[in-house]
Amino acid sequence: MSGDAKAGRKPPAETSGRLFELPPELAIDTEVARRVTVGFIRNQLRQAGFERALLGLSGGIDSALVAFLAAEAIGPERLLCVLMPFRASSAGSVDDARTVVERLGCASELVDISPMVDGYFGREPEPGAAGMEGLEASQLRRGNFMARQRMCVLYDRSVTWGGLVVGTGNKTEALIGYTTLFGDSACAFNPIGDLYKSQVRQVAAAVGVPEQIIRKAPSADLWPGQTDEAEAGFTYPELDRLLFWMIDKRRTDEELAAMGFPAATMERVKRLVATSEFKRQVPPVAKLGPRTTGVDYLYPRRRPGSARR
Amino acid sequence: MKPLRIALAQLAPRLGVLEENLARHSALLAEARAAGAGLVVFPELGLTGYQLQDLAAEVAIRRDDPRLMGLAAETAGLSAIVSFVEEADDHRLFIAAALLEDGEVRFLHRKLFLPTYGLFDERRFFAAGDRLRTVESRLGVRLGIAICEDFWHMAVPETLALDGAQVLINVSSSPGRDLAAINEVGLGTAVSWRTLMRTYAQLTTSFTIFCNRVGMDETISFWGGSEVVSPSGETLFTAPLFDEGLYLVDVELGDVRRERIGLPLLRDERPELHLRELRRILAERTETTLEVASEPPAGHRSKPKARTAKSKTQGRKPKAR
Numbered sequence: 313m314s315g316d317a318k319a320g321r322k323p324p325a326e327t328s329g330r331l332f333e334l335p336p337e338l339a340i341d342t343e344v345a346r347r348v349t350v351g352f353i354r355n356q357l358r359q360a361g362f363e364r365a366l367l368g369l370s371g372g373i374d375s376a377l378v379a380f381l382a383a384e385a386i387g388p389e390r391l392l393c394v395l396m397p398f399r400a401s402s403a404g405s406v407d408d409a410r411t412v413v414e415r416l417g418c419a420s421e422l423v424d425i426s427p428m429v430d431g432y433f434g435r436e437p438e439p440g441a442a443g444m445e446g447l448e449a450s451q452l453r454r455g456n457f458m459a460r461q462r463m464c465v466l467y468d469r470s471v472t473w474g475g476l477v478v479g480t481g482n483k484t485e486a487l488i489g490y491t492t493l494f495g496d497s498a499c500a501f502n503p504i505g506d507l508y509k510s511q512v513r514q515v516a517a518a519v520g521v522p523e524q525i526i527r528k529a530p531s532a533d534l535w536p537g538q539t540d541e542a543e544a545g546f547t548y549p550e551l552d553r554l555l556f557w558m559i560d561k562r563r564t565d566e567e568l569a570a571m572g573f574p575a576a577t578m579e580r581v582k583r584l585v586a587t588s589e590f591k592r593q594v595p596p597v598a599k600l601g602p603r604t605t606g607v608d609y610l611y612p613r614r615r616p617g618s619a620r621r
Numbered sequence: 622m623k624p625l626r627i628a629l630a631q632l633a634p635r636l637g638v639l640e641e642n643l644a645r646h647s648a649l650l651a652e653a654r655a656a657g658a659g660l661v662v663f664p665e666l667g668l669t670g671y672q673l674q675d676l677a678a679e680v681a682i683r684r685d686d687p688r689l690m691g692l693a694a695e696t697a698g699l700s701a702i703v704s705f706v707e708e709a710d711d712h713r714l715f716i717a718a719a720l721l722e723d724g725e726v727r728f729l730h731r732k733l734f735l736p737t738y739g740l741f742d743e744r745r746f747f748a749a750g751d752r753l754r755t756v757e758s759r760l761g762v763r764l765g766i767a768i769c770e771d772f773w774h775m776a777v778p779e780t781l782a783l784d785g786a787q788v789l790i791n792v793s794s795s796p797g798r799d800l801a802a803i804n805e806v807g808l809g810t811a812v813s814w815r816t817l818m819r820t821y822a823q824l825t826t827s828f829t830i831f832c833n834r835v836g837m838d839e840t841i842s843f844w845g846g847s848e849v850v851s852p853s854g855e856t857l858f859t860a861p862l863f864d865e866g867l868y869l870v871d872v873e874l875g876d877v878r879r880e881r882i883g884l885p886l887l888r889d890e891r892p893e894l895h896l897r898e899l900r901r902i903l904a905e906r907t908e909t910t911l912e913v914a915s916e917p918p919a920g921h922r923s924k925p926k927a928r929t930a931k932s933k934t935q936g937r938k939p940k941a942r
Binding site: 339340341343344345347348351352355609610611612613614615616 | 636637638672673674675676797800801807808836837838839840842862863
């Protein structure tokens, strides 16, 4: 946006409209979004006294976009992308992640988390640390465990790489709680956490994330063929629109119904949002002393002296 | 009349690092002076950063603090507006903007309206000012100085203009938000401010200067876009969004007279009418409040609307007006 504020502005949906469905009310100025998020990454690192960053690159659009933004903010040579597939992850995911790494020219590492997961849940017929019942663990337990193993790897690599972990979760999944607490949501800071999935797609298209990554169906990639939208039962454009009007624009249930949102969807989404409130907040501390963190001891995270050096 | 060169210091303060921000102000003052500026405007809390929370008490300074006096000493033949956390004698903390001229602190404005909603929490940490005055500047014009949210209340620019201001100055730390694709700059906040500044300049037939900071505090991005608008409402200059810099704008102060002769809006203002009606409105509000307070316990009256209607008709005292 340097120089004339209007000069850098492009109509956002026109070039990218073929790639994905964009509800018009969610259209944003991608140039402003890029500028703010890149500045945010740079500032968060500088204020913490770090020059390097790392993130878990899944091959999906969210982490690909953050990788592009981080590479722009600090230069690809200061960015480490960690690929952490599990045995059952699709080969396509790793290929897409590699494409991003090649495109950016950043450092990358591949850590296969299968032995870590097997070490706990076991692998037929061998039980792991969880004992025999671990062999029967549900997909939900396995999914959460994998997300937390990836967090462990990232935070370990943050020491060897000497950088901060950049978050890659979007606003849609945070609001409905489609995320693992202390797993994929764990990070030092998150540049895209206030962008809905539809807006992530828009910015991704604008900054040059490879098309096949923008096109493919979003997936947690925990088992073959899994997709977010099949699991949730509604599409991202539908969900994003509903969340936008419900939360950002404070529309009442009656108003939302009049706009044509199905009652069953509204009911379900409202419940998802309410039941996942705990995932979006710092754990509460019982108030006992005269000054309590987060209650009446309120300092900016980045204050004089807070940087590492 | 020689044109006045205004320097807009659209800077990114370091949060809570007073000494560094003082040094930056000092350097920019020198740069503006060398560039021939007569008026240098720094943004709201440029000396401290915005998102201070409990740091506010730690960076607060008195209006006679030697560090502020030191900065003032660098304004011989120059006018500068700087902003900081001011600690009063009774230890209330204010968001303040000072006019420094010819080596002294000539005037101090304390922010009147402290937003405490949405992403703002100012009332928790600061006291609100209660004086709104203009100041005669060495520039030969009266200045009306306000801080950010002050200009989201129409009475502020209006009162300043009626009090003789020919140049309205708003210093801000406006957080960018409401990302949009459908308006002129892609940022809802920026569009709102531009609309306000043009409207105030036009309606008060005054120069209107807006200096907004850039950079980030915590999660908030400040968007810059500082502006100078002429007394006819024409935008003379708009600084880029998000870019730090010292931006120079030349204005003809004589335009104020020309505009006011041609468009005598201020001549035609009716402050006495406004005052009379304001008194009536306040009296009616008090009446309503008293009546609500003396209301019998709930039961036989259900609609608050009926109550209001009553207070306006039967409830009015037969007082001479």
